[in-house]
């Protein structure tokens with residue numbers, strides 16, 4: 420099982436423990452679009468954490484994901500959305516949308532032809548939006564303790580930047596690639612800090628849905644989660660620095 424396709428095995432836990440997205444996310448996308456957004460294609464929709472935020476704005480959404488178990492949960496929580504099973508690189512390029520977006524999913528897509536495919540799925544002047552960001556412990560001392568407890572089982576659960584752009588550079592991936600692409604214009608990076616407080620149990624539940632943890636053999640994963648649980652306080656503060664990248668496909672609106 421590849422790291423990108425492990426989420427379905429924990430689809431119910433994913434829905435239970437992963438935090439949703441703030442309404443400001445959709446507001447920022449719609450404000451950037453500057454014109455009505457009637458249709459959208461979502462890449463890697465998972466259980467629909469972002470889908471429900473966009474669906475609240477009466478946008479006709481086609482939610483896609485390669486994992487049927489994730490889509491089954493999405494259909495239960497976001498009725499009325501069209502779902503299509505498929506990896507982004509395999510989706511047919513037969514329809515165009517006002518908006519193409521992805522939340523915590525773009526880095527899992529095949530790099531070859533990625534931006535050409537996004538551009539082909541947009542109406543002229545249509546908008547692409549990609550949201551992501553780490554769920555870091557706010558307290559550096561606690562983060563060090565947790566890293567120490569995890570280390571015998573798992574060295575790191577970070578997801579490296581697909582093009583190697585460092586986390587502290589002014590423009591991060593995929594903004595870097597969108598800026599370099601002749602297919603897109605007006606590339607912007609918007610920070611959406613979204614601090615979250617979780618109970619100890621919910622934080623451990625959240626860790627159990629992260630791809631690097633899913634790759635561990637089940638007994639090792641359980642031992643690692645227990646080791647982390649042992650050093651956590653009852654309430655855990657998370658920084659959750661969400662970053663939104665926006666771009667407009669070249670072409671007259």
Ligand SMILES: C[S@@+](CC[C@H](N)C(=O)[O-])C[C@H]1O[C@@H](n2cnc3c(N)ncnc32)[C@H](O)[C@@H]1O
Nearest residue numbers: 423463464465468486506507522523524527528
């Ligand atoms: C971290 S989850 C994000 C799910 C959801 N967008 C959210 O924000 O909660 C990543 C999702 O990307 C999907 N995925 C993996 N490989 C993909 C690919 N090649 N194309 C599209 N989606 C993919 C996984 O099945 C999973 O549902």
